[in-house]
Amino acid sequence: MKRYPFLDLKLANEPIVDELKTAACQVIDSGRYLHGEHTELLEQEMAQLCQVKYCVAVSNGLDALRLVIRGYKEMGLLHDGDKVIVPANTYVASLLAVSDNGLVPCLCDVRPDTMNLDSSQLEGLLSPAVKAIMLVHLYGTPCWDEQLMAIAKQHGLLIIEDNAQAVAAQASTAGLNGTTTTGGLGNATGMSFYPTKNLGALGDAGCVLTSDEQLAATVRALANYGADRRYHNIYKGLNCRIDELQAAMLRVKLKHLPQETERRNMIARTYSEHITTPLVTTPAIFPHMRQVWHQYVVRVKHRDQFRAYLEANGVGTDIHYATPPHRQPCYSEYKSCHLPVTETLASEVVSLPIAHPIDEQSAIEISNIINNFND
Numbered sequence: 259m260k261r262y263p264f265l266d267l268k269l270a271n272e273p274i275v276d277e278l279k280t281a282a283c284q285v286i287d288s289g290r291y292l293h294g295e296h297t298e299l300l301e302q303e304m305a306q307l308c309q310v311k312y313c314v315a316v317s318n319g320l321d322a323l324r325l326v327i328r329g330y331k332e333m334g335l336l337h338d339g340d341k342v343i344v345p346a347n348t349y350v351a352s353l354l355a356v357s358d359n360g361l362v363p364c365l366c367d368v369r370p371d372t373m374n375l376d377s378s379q380l381e382g383l384l385s386p387a388v389k390a391i392m393l394v395h396l397y398g399t400p401c402w403d404e405q406l407m408a409i410a411k412q413h414g415l416l417i418i419e420d421n422a423q424a425v426a427a428q429a430s431t432a433g434l435n436g437t438t439t440t441g442g443l444g445n446a447t448g449m450s451f452y453p454t455k456n457l458g459a460l461g462d463a464g465c466v467l468t469s470d471e472q473l474a475a476t477v478r479a480l481a482n483y484g485a486d487r488r489y490h491n492i493y494k495g496l497n498c499r500i501d502e503l504q505a506a507m508l509r510v511k512l513k514h515l516p517q518e519t520e521r522r523n524m525i526a527r528t529y530s531e532h533i534t535t536p537l538v539t540t541p542a543i544f545p546h547m548r549q550v551w552h553q554y555v556v557r558v559k560h561r562d563q564f565r566a567y568l569e570a571n572g573v574g575t576d577i578h579y580a581t582p583p584h585r586q587p588c589y590s591e592y593k594s595c596h597l598p599v600t601e602t603l604a605s606e607v608v609s610l611p612i613a614h615p616i617d618e619q620s621a622i623e624i625s626n627i628i629n630n631f632n633d
């Protein structure tokens with residue numbers, strides 16, 4: 259029986275393994291393992307990709323988001339106890355970055371079609387304590403619309419992007435200037451380069467993006483023990499450095515990202531065209547945005563049977579995410595919150611294989627297996 263693993267990073271990285279090894283050897287031979295030229299060039303390349311002025315490469319995605327919020331606190335724009343609107347359908351790290359800084363996540367339910375923050379619910383959540391919105395471009399689909407922009411502007415809210423899942427996605431910004439790459443939509447962004455993400459390192463890494471010079475300088479200092487220059491600490495900072503080795507791996511990956519995004523879009527189109535069973539709802543493809551398909555997430559009522567059936571037919575799947583943050587034990591303060599769309603999604607979503615070596619042919623084969631599912 260042919261097997262379709264959900265994700266095998268060794269296989270996924272196989273097409274560029276020689277380039278990765280060459281780059282790794284070059285770093286090893288250079289003797290420069292932190293703050294080297296790859297880190298500097300990665301920062302330039304990411305800033306350019308997202309059309310922002312500054313990029314600070316850091317240790318991971320959670321640290322990137324923590325640094326953005328901490329940076330705004332040091333600048334006096336956010337304070338202990340302030341509220342940040344966060345979509346309820348997200349990975350728990352989006353909330354952790356807020357609560358770790360003594361701020362309060364204010365959960366907003368999502369739309370069934372985008373599975374991202376529902377901006378029609380924003381107004382109902384506003385209060386004087388709400389100072390920012392964290393946007394999460396979940397599964398690689400940009401979260402951006404006119405209403406969101408207008409509300410943020412009218413109420414002076416900071417827009418922080420959690421772009422852990424959508425590097426190089428694009429949102430159409432009608433009324434603005436055409437198309438904008440995620441990471442450059444709001445005031446500041448935290449990105450993750452965790453190995454499974456659509457731009458993944460071979461270990462932990464992340465970055466902060468912003469066009470705000472003061473925030474960039476604050477984050478850079480905070481990530482370096484709070485030092486603005488050597489042995490001069492202006493903040494009680496952190497150590498959030500990126501490894502030079504990971505920066506080098508990411509620069510190799512970044513070169514191939516347009517091709518990889520194209521491939522993921524082709525797989526997504528193939529699934530959406532060939533999965534025809536009424537038992538499975540495929541994710542929306544939005545012609546006015548560029549989705550990057552970190553995950554291809556379908557919805558199915560009898561999920562356990564569906565996954566067991568696929569597994570028995572050689573198709574690996576995963577769930578993103580079975581338990582929403584407001585149902586996690588560590589966030590018991592949200593126990594009584596009811597966020598119906600998020601909760602339904604949590605009980606129905608299934609992620610299908612999309613990373614290399616899944617090609618058009620295997621996507622058709624997987625679709626055919628799915629179409630033969632009876633619940």
Ligand SMILES: *Cc1c(COP(=O)(O)O)cnc(C)c1O
Nearest residue numbers: 318319320349351352422450452
């Ligand atoms: C992965 C992820 C993070 C955290 O990134 P790490 O690099 O694992 O710390 C944050 N938010 C979202 C939405 C993620 O998917």
